[in-house]
Amino acid sequence: MTSASSPASPAPFEELLPSTRRALLHRIAVAQSTERAPSLVAAVVRDGRMVWSDSRTSVDGHGPDADVQYRIGSITKTFTAVLVLRLRDEGLLDLDDPLEKHLPGTDAGGATIAQLLAHTAGLAAETPAPWWERTPGSLRPELADVLGEQSRLHPAGRLHHYSNPGYTLLGSLVEAVRGVPWEEALRAEILEPLGLDRTSTQPMQPHAGGWAVHPWADVLLPEPSEDLGLMAPAGQLWSTAADLCRFAAFLAEGDDRVLSAESVAQMRTPSAPPQAGDREGGYGLGVQLAHHNGRDLAGHTGSLPGFVASLWVSMADGVAAVALANATSSVKCGTLVSDLVRIVAEAEPRFPEPWRPLPEVDGELLALTGPWYWGTQLYGLRLTTDRGVALEPLGGSGRASGFKAAPDGTWTGLDGYYQGETLRVVRRPDGSVSHLDLGSFVFTREPYGPEVTAVPGGVDPEGWRGI
Incomplete structure (x- = not known):
């Protein structure tokens, strides 16, 4: 096949346009000013690399850069979840295992590892008093001190109820299975491979100090910075x-040195519904899910006394953003970061990948493409890469899914209603195609056509008719 020469594809993004950079700076300037942050630093990632960072501060002539540490609070939970998924991928545990199997002797041993990751184990949101975020971890030397006398508030698996003690249990699970402290596993298995040299359990200079901002006056109060002890896997980390x-x-995108793209995608998949009254959120496995500005986002927010932080990724746009501030509660970091993602995605939308024909095509597969009917509803089957297929309704509503080819000649659903379900071709004795079977649903070439034996319950022998 020959073709005429064509213009080169757009070059990969390198830097943001000046107008986009100004819009980002204006957004963080508004946040720092109106929400009264002593300092605020933010950054944007596009297609895997940081393309912008800037800051605003209350100190003239001195602004933090992207290498100044802030405490990131519950973003720590996502790191802990990665450690747990690594154990699963190595075959050392199963997410459906009860905690008791690997960490015996706790009051929450009946909850599964997946339930703990998704905050559906029914555990209390916080430890018993005193407030764990403002007191040293030495006050809670044992897991029983973290869980208290009434650790279970809800039946396991029935309700999404955010639980900080649940991630203490997961950190202790990592230690029990790995045989090393959580901090050591974190450093060796995540921080060093990803080059996160400025992420640590204790602050390293340069770092911001934590402040509370008075709600009714422009004055500050320093916040304590405690070592959280056993609660560290829920919120200890400092980062930039x-x-x-x-x-x-x-x-x-994942990183095979740490966790595969497939496992990271599982972390981003909803495992728990939004809480009552929150219709824009959800939770995966150690990852918060949100729908802001018309975009699906994955990441996590975090706060500890003196600090707020947020990280959101928009997979559809190839854009992520982060923001860090050293104020206890005044800065709406999650909203700010979703706005940073929106600014870049709308000002400089992602170029779609160029269309390219398949490298080769199987004639038998090609013969399966085109219209198929489920009852009277019309669907279209088309080929995708690696011998996969997609089945989509043609007009009106319906259930669309992509399917991955299996070695036995069937396909497995990748998403939507048919995720995990099997699609197979049913053939007549002479080898010709009779129909498609998708989880017992029959798809025929004609709506209730002559292949009556394929349709459960049969078809009226008189066929289609008028009134």
Whole structure:
């Protein structure tokens, strides 16, 4: 096949346009000013690399850069979840295992590992008093001190109820299975492979100090910074905008040195519904899910006394953003970061990949393409890469799914209603195609056509008719 020469494809994005950079800076300037942050630093990732970072501060002539540490609070949970998924991928545990199998002796041993990751184990949101975020971890030296006398508030698996103690249990699970402290596993298995040299359990200079901003006056109060002890896997970490950009790129694409793209995608898949009253969120496995500005986002927010942080990834746009501030609660970091993603995605939309024909085609597969009917509803079957197929309704509503080819000649659903279901071709004795079977649903070439034996319950022998 020959073709005329064509214009070169657009070059990969390198830097943001000046107008986009100004819009980003304006957004963080508004946030720092109106929400009264002592300092705020933000950054944007596009197609896996940091393309912008800037900051605003209350100190004239001195602004933090992307290498200044802030405490990131519950973003720590996503790191802990990665460690747990690594154990699963190595075959050392199953997500459906009860915690008791690997970490015996706790009051939450009946909850599964998946339930703990998704905050559906029914555990309390916090530890018993005193407030764990403002007190040293030495006050809770044992897991029983973290869980308290009433650790279970809800039946396991029935309700999404965010639980900080649940991630303490997961950190202890990592230690029990790995045989090393959580901090050591974190450093060796995530921080070092991803090059997160400025992420640590204790602050390293340069780092921001944590502040509370008075709600009714422009005055400050320093916040304590405690070592959280057993609660560290729920919120201990300090990090930088630059390091979190690298982590955001990992959450989008995976990294085989740490966790495969398939396992990271599982983390981003909803495992728990939104809480009552929150119709824009959900939770995967250690990853918060949100729908802001018309976009599906995955990541996590975090806060500890003196600090707020947020990281969101938009897979559809190839854009992620992070923001860090050193104020206890005044800065709406999650909203800010979703706005940063929106600004870039709308000002400089992603180029679609060029259309290219398949490298080769199987004639038998090609013969399966085209219209198929489920009852009277019309669907279209088309080929995708690697001998996969997609089945989509043609007009009106319906259930669309992509399917991955299996070695036995069937396909497995990848998404939507048919995720995990099997699609197979049913042939007549002479080898010709009779119909498609999708999880017992029959798809025929004609709506209730002559292949009556394929349709459960049969078809009226008189066929189609008028009134």
